[in-house]
Amino acid sequence: MIGLRLDGYDPDLHHDAAVAFCIRARDDELFSPRHQHRKGQLILALHGAITCEVENAMWMVPPQYAVWLPGSLPHSNHVTAGAELCFLFIEPAAVVMPERCCTLKISPLCRELILSLARRTDPERAQMPTQRLIQVLFDELPQQPQEQLQLPVSGHPKIRQMVETMAQEPARWNTLGQWASVFAMSERNLARLVVKETGLSFRRWRHQLQLILALQA
Known part of the structure; x- marks a missing residue:
C-alpha cells in the first residue's frame, strides 16, 4: 500500500478512464491540506475513519461507504492512525456521476471491483481484462444509493x-x-x-x- 499523499503520484497527469490505489495512512500524514484534482475522486473506507471537509461541510466516511468528490472540488482529508482506504480516480467524462459531493453506500460487488482494480499493475491496466472490469464498474457506480452523511460546519x-x-x-x-x-x-x-x-x-x-x-x- 502507498501513503495518503500517493507517494508523489499525480493522477491528473494520466488519462486512464479509472485508476485505483489502496492507501494506508502513515503517522506523519494523517492530514492532507486543502487541494483538488482534475479527476473525480471516490474515497472508500476500508478500516479506520476518514473525514473530508468540502464547502463548509464535513463528510465522515464509515466502512462500507464512500465519499464522492467531483473533479476540481477543493477539499481536505483527515484520517485516523492506521486507516486503510481506497482511492478511485475517474476521468470527468468517463461516466455520469453526481455533480455534487455526496456519500455513496457501496455494494459488495462494487467494492470488490474497486479493490480488484487497485491490485492491477501498470502493464495490466492497459490490457483488455482491466478495461472490461472498468466498464462493469462504470455500470455499477451510478447505481449506488446516495446517503446524506455530512455535518454542516x-x-x-x-x-x-x-x-x-x-x-x-x-x-x-x-x-x-x-x-x-x-x-x-x-x-x-x-x-x-x-x-x-x-x-x-x-x-x-x-x-x-x-x-x-x-x-x-
Missing part, C-alpha cells in the same frame, strides 16, 4: 471547537447548556449562532454528528 471558532470536542467525546457533551457555559454565553445566543453557521438547530446538528459517529464505530 463553518470557520467559526466556536463551531470548530464543538465539532472537534464532540467527535472525540460524544457522550460527554450532550446539551446546549454545557457549551453555553464553556463559551460564557447564553443558551439562546449560542442556539442562534449554531443555526446561523450550520443551518440546523443544535439538537438536529448534534444528532447528525452522533449518527455519523455511530456508523463509523
Whole structure:
C-alpha cells in the first residue's frame, strides 16, 4: 500500500478512464491540506475513519461507504492512525456521476471491483481484462444509493471547537447548556449562532454528528 499523499503520484497527469490505489495512512500524514484534482475522486473506507471537509461541510466516511468528490472540488482529508482506504480516480467524462459531493453506500460487488482494480499493475491496466472490469464498474457506480452523511460546519471558532470536542467525546457533551457555559454565553445566543453557521438547530446538528459517529464505530 502507498501513503495518503500517493507517494508523489499525480493522477491528473494520466488519462486512464479509472485508476485505483489502496492507501494506508502513515503517522506523519494523517492530514492532507486543502487541494483538488482534475479527476473525480471516490474515497472508500476500508478500516479506520476518514473525514473530508468540502464547502463548509464535513463528510465522515464509515466502512462500507464512500465519499464522492467531483473533479476540481477543493477539499481536505483527515484520517485516523492506521486507516486503510481506497482511492478511485475517474476521468470527468468517463461516466455520469453526481455533480455534487455526496456519500455513496457501496455494494459488495462494487467494492470488490474497486479493490480488484487497485491490485492491477501498470502493464495490466492497459490490457483488455482491466478495461472490461472498468466498464462493469462504470455500470455499477451510478447505481449506488446516495446517503446524506455530512455535518454542516463553518470557520467559526466556536463551531470548530464543538465539532472537534464532540467527535472525540460524544457522550460527554450532550446539551446546549454545557457549551453555553464553556463559551460564557447564553443558551439562546449560542442556539442562534449554531443555526446561523450550520443551518440546523443544535439538537438536529448534534444528532447528525452522533449518527455519523455511530456508523463509523
